[in-house]
Amino acid sequence: MSEEKVLHPTTIIIFGATGDLAKRKLFPAFYNLYIDGRMPEQFNIVALGRSENTNKNFRNYVVENLENFSRKKGTPKDWSGFKSHITYFQHQLDQEDSYQALNQKLEDLDKAYGTRGNRLFYLSIAPNFITTISNHIKNASLASDPAKDRIIIEKPFGHDKQSAIELNNLLGETFEEEQIYRIDHYLGKETVQNILAFRFGNSIYEPLWNHNYIESVQITVAEEVGVETRGAFYEQTGALIDMVQNHLLQILCMVAMEPPASLESGEIRDRKVDVLKSIRRISADQVSHYAVRGQYGPGIINGVESKGYRQENGIAPDSNTETFAAVKFYLDNERWQDVPFYVRTGKKMKEKHSYITIQFKPLPHSTFSNSSHHLSANRLIINIQPMMDIRLQFMTKKPGLSLVLEPVEMIFDNFACQEDTPEAYETLLLEALLGDLTLFMRSDQVEEAWDVVKTIQESWKNNKDTSFPNYAAGSWGPEDSMELVKRQGHKWV
Ligand code: BG6
Secondary structure (H helix, E strand, O other), X not given: OOXXXXXXXXXXXXXXXXXXXXXXXXXXXXXXXXXXXXXXXXXXXEEEEOOOOOHHHHHHHHHHHHHHHOOOOOOHHHHHHHHOOEEEEEOOOOOHHHHHHHHHHHXXXXXXXXXXXXXXXXXXXXXXXXXXXXXXXXHOOOOOOOOOEEEEEOOOXXXXXXXXXXXXXXXXXXXXXXXXXXXXXXXXXXXXXXXXXXXXXXXXXXXXXXXXXXXXXXXXXEOOOOOOOOHXXXXXXXXHHHXXXXXXXXXXXXXXXXXXXXXXXXXXXXHHHHHHHHEOOOOHHHHHHHEEEEOEEOEEEOOEEEOOHHHOOOOOOOOXXXXXXXXXXXXXXXXXXXXXXXXXXXXXXXXXXXXEEEEEOOXXXXXXXXXXXOOOOOEEEEEEEOOOEEEEEEEEEOOOOOOOEEEEEEEEEHHHHOOOOOXXXXXXXXXXXXXXXXXXXXXXXXXXXXXXXXXXXXXXXHOOOOOOOOEEOOEOOOHHHHHHHHOOOOOOO
């Protein structure tokens, strides 16, 4: 977020470099930064994998995948330039001597480049390996310089509040908090970052941004995809933990936070933690009142028949895992008292669409109330993806001889302004290379977010939902989610 920071020579060490995330997101992101001239002048990517491989083979594998997954295609010169920075290194995650050998390799690279560059460790591995890797990094003194060495950790960060605290403590034995970059890739999305600019870069919205003018806030992250090849992981996770605990709560924080005094990372993260702390905690017997879960059954998506969750690979035929979650949150603070924040997310829904709706209150008294005009209350919609825009809905007079009102939209279209929008991982990796923590999760943010969902998580784990499957693939989720908002006279936009 801070343009002034400088890119220092860096060695990037990717654990899990042969995995899916590296192939689809990490290498393409580094490559795009490289084409854009946003990588450090001197950098090496040390790709760690279990099997024997040669540099040549691995580099070719990366380039082949860039053709499929990179936003920018670049030229053969870009490919060969980029791949010359990649070194494959055979490595066993659980073997001490493998880390000693890695240390030697990193020192050799430092010598070859005449500098001890920064080290950026990227853990693109299953969460159960974090402890092992962190301990070995410590024992082999791989990250011995707190001013230069950083670690990036993918979600899920723990599996509940207690495990997140333990993980934070463990990482704290090797790294200072300022060296730990916990990724929530939603924070790297262009439209999510724009919330900050939109709210705090204008004077006209902020005075209205509170319970006096806003009736409700909705956050929807609907996915068209199912669990694909991640059945085993998803069975243990479910929508609440996979999406609400992190992505949706982070979006909620951006919408609800108080204005930070500056763009300094600590300041912004403090304001987000304030929001999480203010979210009203519910008791176990209130869970069904505030939260709805769903699981998709067979259905039709875009005219094509689609399997139910229980028929997917790796899923138990009587699975109780939710693929849909909707929650109503209240924030107990001065700004948001009594304003419901509805969030929902689901897999195999009608369409892929993530958006935020700020629903303003209707007029207290309308000049037009005695006529036949139907006045829609103002609404602001922030489309996160695939559309990326901000729309303000308001009433105007329909052009013509009579006084007829109609709702219209004023739109800021991100694509129209810049077709070439960076992917979330590009933004986040650049920030990590620059050493800016603003878009990453601090330990207390993660722990507090776990605390917010704790009661729902426990209740859903301990009580089976006998109505599963309760929504058809290709629909907008279970009927109960409509009820959740209807009780207050609202409906999902
Ligand atoms: C991930 C979840 O964090 O986010 C996935 O684990 C989900 O289940 C994905 O599909 C959604 O990300 P995006 O960027 O495609 O909206």
